[in-house]
Amino acid sequence: MNEQATLIQVTALSYRYPRRGVVLDDVDFALEVGERVALTGPNGAGKTTLLHLLVGLKKPKAGEVWAFGSTRKTEKEFIEVRARAGFLFQDPDDQLFCPTVLEDVAFGPLNLGKSRAEALQIAEDTLASLGMAGFEQRITHQLSGGEKRMITLACVLAMEPDVLLLDEPSNALDTKARQRLIDTLLKLPQAMIIISHDQDLVSQLATRELCLEDGKLCEPVSDTYLPPNLKSA
Numbered sequence: 001m002n003e004q005a006t007l008i009q010v011t012a013l014s015y016r017y018p019r020r021g022v023v024l025d026d027v028d029f030a031l032e033v034g035e036r037v038a039l040t041g042p043n044g045a046g047k048t049t050l051l052h053l054l055v056g057l058k059k060p061k062a063g064e065v066w067a068f069g070s071t072r073k074t075e076k077e078f079i080e081v082r083a084r085a086g087f088l089f090q091d092p093d094d095q096l097f098c099p100t101v102l103e104d105v106a107f108g109p110l111n112l113g114k115s116r117a118e119a120l121q122i123a124e125d126t127l128a129s130l131g132m133a134g135f136e137q138r139i140t141h142q143l144s145g146g147e148k149r150m151i152t153l154a155c156v157l158a159m160e161p162d163v164l165l166l167d168e169p170s171n172a173l174d175t176k177a178r179q180r181l182i183d184t185l186l187k188l189p190q191a192m193i194i195i196s197h198d199q200d201l202v203s204q205l206a207t208r209e210l211c212l213e214d215g216k217l218c219e220p221v222s223d224t225y226l227p228p229n230l231k232s233a
Helices: 047-054 076-085 103-113 117-130 145-157 175-187 199-205
Strands: 004-018 021-033 037-041 062-065 071-072 085-088 163-167 191-195 208-213 216-218
Touching: 004 047, 004 199, 021 047, 021 062, 021 216, 037 047, 037 145, 037 199, 047 062, 047 163, 071 076, 076 085, 085 145, 103 117, 103 145, 117 145, 145 175, 175 199, 191 199
Parallel strands: 037 191, 037 208, 085 163, 163 191
Antiparallel strands: 004 021, 004 062, 062 071, 208 216
């Protein structure tokens, strides 16, 4: 993990869509080591857009993105950011493209320079840690929505990122799988930004909550969602 306190920071960040108008208006935000920040707000508020800007999938209309020690502006500069910030997309089908589960989970480590044997071992270990051992040879497109969600998380974790960007991670999970996901995330050392409408997940997982509405980031009206052990954090 990066030793410096701030991992990602945006300053005066703004973004607008041609038809939707402004979704981010002069936003300031910083993610610190060890934080798990829940990002809440209504549908269409720009939450996913903010994550896309952090990893260079979209370009801001104004403002600055700083990540892992450097200001990031060009596509080349964002390549490192995408390697160090694991992005769990809202729709698992946007992230799964190999024939089998094992190949999908091993794809990231292979791209990071691991040998095939190393990548396969990392993939198997990661699947086991998520309770998904035995899925290695399953056909990816035949999985249920909840199974796909857990496999996409395995794909992200197999790359050992410094930061996790999680877009609605509990979507399509049943109660048991959802709690296993929460328990797994609680044990991870990575700082996280978590988009979620699942208030129970937020209450168990987040150390801080921010609400995005009308283009602005703000603290929620109440912090009663925080677990007792985090009230004074």
